[in-house]
Amino acid sequence: MQLAQAYQHCLGIARNHYENFPTASKLLRADLRPAVAAIYAFARHADDLADEGDATGETRIKQLDAWETLLERCESDETIDHPVFMALGDAVRKHQLPIEELHNLLIAFRMDVTIHAYSSFDELRFYCKHSANPVGRLMLALHGVDSSEAVRCSDSICTALQLINFWQDLSVDLPRGRCYLPQTWLQESGLNSQDMLGGNISLEKLQPVLKHALQTTSDLLEDGVALLPMLPFRLRLQIAATIHGGRRMLGKIEKVTQPMEERASLSSGEWKTLLLPVLKDTLFPAFAIKRKPA
Template sequence: MTEHQQPSACQNLDEAYRYCQNIAHQHYENFPTASKLIRKDLRPGLAAIYAFARQADDIADEGNDASEVRLKKLDAWAVLLDRCTSQKLDQPVFLALGDAINRHHLPLDACHDLLTAFRMDCTIQRYTHEKELLFYCKHSANPVGRLVLALHGIHDTEALHASDGICTALQLTNFWQDLSVDLPRGRCYVPSSWLDAQQLSVEDLLAGQISAVDFDSVKQRLIAYTRDFYQQGIPLIGQLPARLRIQIAATFHGGVSVLNAVQSEPDPLHHRPELQQHDWIKLVPSVLATTSMPGRLYKHFTAKSVCSEEVLP
């Protein structure tokens, strides 16, 4: 549990937003809170969303509390979430979040979905089938995209579907990038049914008894499965306003590049692939090309173009 989880009473809305922005600036991850590409008037609302998710995630993942205690704390978080849109709570995150939800017409159910995922983090460490994994992504990643779109006034069904594709792809990419981190902690996101198909087991994977060579066929299946979700998300980019389009294009290409790095890593079970600064710089032409001609990304989403991050012509 971090120092942010026991905030002092706060009745001033400006103070509450500053509190959330401080949290956002300290934790970047994949959430574009501090990005200058986000419209200035929307940044406080985005920071409130981030602070809510960040602190709930801390409840689920940090500290030494038993799962039962974490679940009770998340239940209390859910009560505050339901109250924050109709009451001015003396808790800065929910004071700011309640204002942001009302001001920007944000979907409350998306915030509750995030709490569902955090509850799953407290109790579930293995997944049998990909449908279970997608259920987790539906609640852990997809709500973030939907909240960002709602913040920008985008509620189109096709845009939401495409956003879900990108968010799911990013979540899956993070799972495969973090295999060497999660497995020693006893957490496995690789569907056990996929391991069974190759005469492998979750128990052996968690025990470090599966070689990179034996795991490679499973890895290739994970990569291909994830790439399909990136492709599902391509139509979103052309539907976005200019500033957000640049942000999402960069996120898209960055995610695909990480996925490619996982694919290229000989032993992702023991080594975490990461992009270096020069890798990010190499993405700039592709991001700009996608931003200016989003419709052409479909044609170039192949193993020879976007998947290897060549510059789009």
Template sequence: MPPRVKDAYRHCRRRATAHYENFPVASWLLPRHLRGPVAAIYCFARDADDLADEDPRPLAARRADLLAMQERVEILEDPAAEHEPEWIALADTRARFDLPAEPFRDLIDAFLQDLEQTRYASFGELMDYCRRSANPVGRLMLHLDGEPTESMLGYSDAICSALQLINFYQDLQQDLRENNRIYLPQDEMDQYGVTEAMLAAGQSSFQLRNLMQFQYARADRLLRAGAPLGGLLRGRMGLEIRAIINGGARILWRLRQQDDVFARPRLRARDVWVILAHSLRPRRR
């Protein structure tokens, strides 16, 4: 591997490990040869996410940059033709692993949607967003590991959608205050008597706690539906996936114990040991 490509991968790995996530990215559990490629995919998603959420420029400029990213990744194939480390690493990853373009295209579609849509009428509408904002990452990881079957892709989609929902539940107030977004189904908010004013006030009312317990239970079912993937994948990739699944389950467990639905749980040392203990032995259905 040329030195500039190695340096690009190191850069992506530093970025991936520096940004706090409850769910580990390119962690030491992964096979060594996949840590750089996973970090390169993460950097692509992170840059697109920042354009949608953090960039202070007008919407038109951010939309143009996202569309440019989408067009660029479609034709990406030669690391020697790239200059930025993130794109060098991603070009090498796409070329070496023959990654499909569709998951990258879907990711950008989701971030473009974030520029325009701030409310979701139903759970089905929200799941369609998860299909493009989260599921592509899991599909790309499976392609890094080999040729995934349709059942493996289905399990992965369930896991990734569940993890996306869990992230929404951790950031209820932040999403509303910083980006005017609510990732809760509007029809279910109405059903439980929860208003946007309650979310804005940051008060864990009886109605809101009931609504969130319903959300947590459904995300848990979705996560469990995808859990067989951890037993189908062998070696360190299987261990990584099981750790991610168990990490999501542990965060859900902590969310369900909290009276304050706006408090963001962080995994502690004891949680990490519990996750590892449950991840070391694969379970099959």
């Protein structure tokens, strides 16, 4: 297989999946899209190994281990005969990507197999450190942004986005046996993860927990706004849109009356209303830092 074919294979995977991942975004520089697609194809397949089908947990872990072996080879072995790793290895070398962040993603996928509830927020943040933050760090590396403050702000945004996804998907995750609300938060309202998984809860008790979860997530998202002035224009536009979308989603989740049964989402019309504030924050990022969210 030729390298160009390998990249086309990855781009095809990216275009055929809808995800909160900047694979096919027209905001990305055209020369960076193949590398992002290679990262996505790597993560997509690993995610499927962890979640899809009816394989046992032991089998899933072995498959993820085999996937990591290919990752270890691809950095230095240009003869590797696998389209995802042929493209990914080229992207890592060409853009000097931190390959440890790809290994971090695999840590999170293994956690998906073995852990289905979290005792504390620190444990949940450890998961986000490996499941979400690597994506932001890889995007920064692709754009040549490497300051420690930029990485810190990116981590805050990525962790917030992962948490938003958790609070948005309570009605999806709980029936699948996964509770991401930390046990310590639940205990403050007299609840526990088994209550959540069994559906044996009162909304009156759950509401303070969700309020705390949404506020904690909002604080993280706002902490990341300082990243905007550090980014090149195209990436800044994309991250500004991500931040505004995250804010709007937090508001939508807060208004859901049956969080165990309903899933909040943003319509195309709601996204369109964000165009002007996103453009303002992209053109005047310093003001975006000072301005309180609407």
